[in-house]
Amino acid sequence: MTTLAGHDPAPFAFGAMQFGGGADRAASAAMYDACRAAGLRHFDTAWTYTGGDSERILGALCAAERDEVFVATKVGYTGGASEANIRGQVDESRARLKMDVIDLLYMHRFDDDTPLEITVETLARLQSDGVIRHIGVSNYAAWQVMKAACIAARFGTRIDAIQPMYNLVKRQAEVELLPMCKSEAITPVCYSPLGGGLLTGKYAAGGSGRLTEDQRYAARYGQAPMHDAARGLVDIAREVGVDPATLAVAWVAAHDAQPVPILSARSAAQLAPSLDGMRFEMGADLYARLAGLMMAPPPATDRIEEA
Ligand SMILES: NC(=O)c1ccc[n+]([C@@H]2O[C@H](COP(=O)([O-])OP(=O)(O)OC[C@H]3O[C@@H](n4cnc5c(N)ncnc54)[C@H](OP(=O)(O)O)[C@@H]3O)[C@@H](O)[C@H]2O)c1
Numbered sequence: 001m002t003t004l005a006g007h008d009p010a011p012f013a014f015g016a017m018q019f020g021g022g023a024d025r026a027a028s029a030a031m032y033d034a035c036r037a038a039g040l041r042h043f044d045t046a047w048t049y050t051g052g053d054s055e056r057i058l059g060a061l062c063a064a065e066r067d068e069v070f071v072a073t074k075v076g077y078t079g080g081a082s083e084a085n086i087r088g089q090v091d092e093s094r095a096r097l098k099m100d101v102i103d104l105l106y107m108h109r110f111d112d113d114t115p116l117e118i119t120v121e122t123l124a125r126l127q128s129d130g131v132i133r134h135i136g137v138s139n140y141a142a143w144q145v146m147k148a149a150c151i152a153a154r155f156g157t158r159i160d161a162i163q164p165m166y167n168l169v170k171r172q173a174e175v176e177l178l179p180m181c182k183s184e185a186i187t188p189v190c191y192s193p194l195g196g197g198l199l200t201g202k203y204a205a206g207g208s209g210r211l212t213e214d215q216r217y218a219a220r221y222g223q224a225p226m227h228d229a230a231r232g233l234v235d236i237a238r239e240v241g242v243d244p245a246t247l248a249v250a251w252v253a254a255h256d257a258q259p260v261p262i263l264s265a266r267s268a269a270q271l272a273p274s275l276d277g278m279r280f281e282m283g284a285d286l287y288a289r290l291a292g293l294m295m296a297p298p299p300a301t302d303r304i305e306e307a
Contacts, residue, residue, distance in 0.1 A: 012253065012278050013042035013072075013189055015264040020053025022266040030268040032061040038275045044163075044189070044262050045097075046074040046108055047089045052096050059097035071097065072104035072189070074138055074163070081111035081119040090126060106136035106163055110144050120148050124155035136189070138163035142176035149184065159186055166190035166259060168199055168233065168248055169226040169294050176300055178257035190252055193261040194274070195221055199248035201234035203227065229293040236289060242280065243273035250280040251290045 014035045019028040035043075043062065045054045055073060062069050075089035086107075094102065105126065107119060123135045137148055137159060149159045162181065166173040170192065181188040194200055196217045197209045204227065210217045221227075230244075237244040252261040265271035299307045 011042075011258070011260050012040055012249070012275075013044050013260050013262045014040055015191065015262040016043060016045040016054045016058045017049050017264055018054075018266050019045070019057040020050035025057060027267050028057050029061060031265060031271050032058075034268045034271055034275060035263075036065075038278060040263075040275070040278070041068060042070040042072070042189075042260065044072045044191075046077060047093050048074070048077040048108065052092070055093055055096035059099060063098060066099065070103045071099065072106065072136065072161075073097070073102055074106040074108035074136075076111060076119075077108035081107055081114040081116075083118055083122040086119065086122045086126075090131065094131070101130060102132045104134040104136050104161060105132040106138045106161070107140070109139040110137075110141070116144070116147055117151055120151040121155060124152060124157045127157055128155075134160040136161035136163060138191075139165075142180045145177070145180060145186070146184075149186075159184075161187040161189050163189045163191055163262075165192050166252055167193050167195045168251055168290060169195050169221070169229050171294065171297050174255070175297050178255060178259065181259075182257045188257055188259040189262060190259045191262045193249045193252040193263065194245055195226070195230070195248070198226060198230050199233055199244060200273075201230055201237070201244040204231045204234055225294065232293040233290065236286075236293075240286070243276065245273040246276045246280050247282075247286075247290060249274050249277035250282045251287065253277070254282040254287050 023031065043058055045058050062071060073093045075086055075093065079085040090105065094100065126132045127135060135152065135157060137145055140162065145159055145162055152158050162177060164173045164177050178188055196211060198211060198221045202209060203211055211221055233244045233247060237247050249261045249263060252259055263271065263274040265274065298304050
C-alpha cells in the first residue's frame with residue numbers, strides 16, 4: 001500500500017471544505033490545531049471550495065510547518081479536464097495555498113468531453129516538472145481509474161490515490177473501487193465518512209444541518225433505510241458508550257482496503273468525536289454488526305449466491 005502520508009501513525013485525513021464557509025477563520029484554525037494535536041497531518045481541499053478561501057485559509061494555517069503536513073487539492077470540478085483548465089486551476093491553487101509543490105493532486109471528477117489521455121499526460125507532466133508529488137482521481141468509476149492507470153504507465157507513473165464517497169449508508173465503493181485499491185496498491189481516501197452528518201444521529205433527534213440546508217445532500221441521503229441505519233447506529237453507540245460519529249469514521253477505516261477517512265466539521269467541538277475515531281479499536285464483531293445496519297450492495301458479477 002502506498003503510504004501517501006509518509007509515516008503518519010494515524011492514517012486519517014481532514015477535509016477543509018468548510019473553511020471559509022460553515023467555519024470562519026477562527027473555527028478553521030481551531031479545527032486545524034485539534035487535528036495536529038491528534039497527530040493528523042493529511043489535509044484535503046479543492047480549487048472549487050468556498051470560492052478559493054478553503055485553499056487560502058489552509059495554506060496560511062500550514063505555512064509555518066509546510067514540511068510536516070501533506071496537502072491534497074483537486075481541480076476540474078468545473079471547466080473540465082483539459083490541459084488548459086488543469087494547468088490554470090493548479091497554478092491558482094498553488095498561489096492560494098502559497099505552495100510551490102502540491103503533495104497530491106486529484107482530478108475532482110471524470111470529464112466525458114476530454115480524452116483521458118490528455119488529462120493523464122497533463123498530470124504526468126506536472127509531476128515530472130515537480131509541481132505535484134502524487135496523482136489522484138475522485139468520483140471516478142473503477143474502469144475509469146484503471147484506464148487512467150494504464151495511460152499513466154505509458155508516462156512512467158501511476159494513479160496513487162482515489163477519493164470516493166464511502167460510509168455506512170453509501171457502500172458502492174465496496175463493489176469495485178476498494179478491491180481495486182487493494183489489488184493495485186492505490187490508496188482510497190474516502191469522503192463523507194459521516195454521510196454529510198447523517199451518521200452523527202442528529203437528524204433522528206430532530207436536529208438540523210447540511211441535510212436540511214442543502215438540497216443535494218437532502219436528496220443524496222433521503223432514503224428511509226439510510227435514516228433507519230443512522231438510528232441503529234445511535235443505539236449501538238449508546239450500548240458501546242461512544243459517540244455515533246466515532247463509530248462511523250472508525251468503521252470506514254476498518255475496511256480491509258485500509259481507507260483513509262476524510263474527517264470534517266464546522267467547529268472543533270463537532271470534530272472531537274470524529275478525531276476520537278482515530279484511536280477507536282473496531283473489533284470484527286462490532287464491524288459486522290454495524291455493516292449489518294445497511295444492505296450491502298450486490299457483487300459486481302451480481303451472483304449473490306457466491307458472494
Ligand atoms: N471529492 C469530492 O467530491 C468530495 C465531496 C465531499 C467532500 N469531500 C471532502 O471530504 C471532506 C469530508 O466530507 P464531508 O464534509 O461530506 O464529511 P462528513 O463527515 O460526512 O460530514 C461532515 C459534516 O457533518 C456534520 N457534523 C460533523 N460532526 C458533527 C457533530 N459532532 N455533530 C453534528 N454534526 C456534525 C457537519 O455538517 P453540518 O453541521 O452542516 O450538519 C460537517 O460539516 C470534505 O471536507 C472534503 O475535503 C470531497
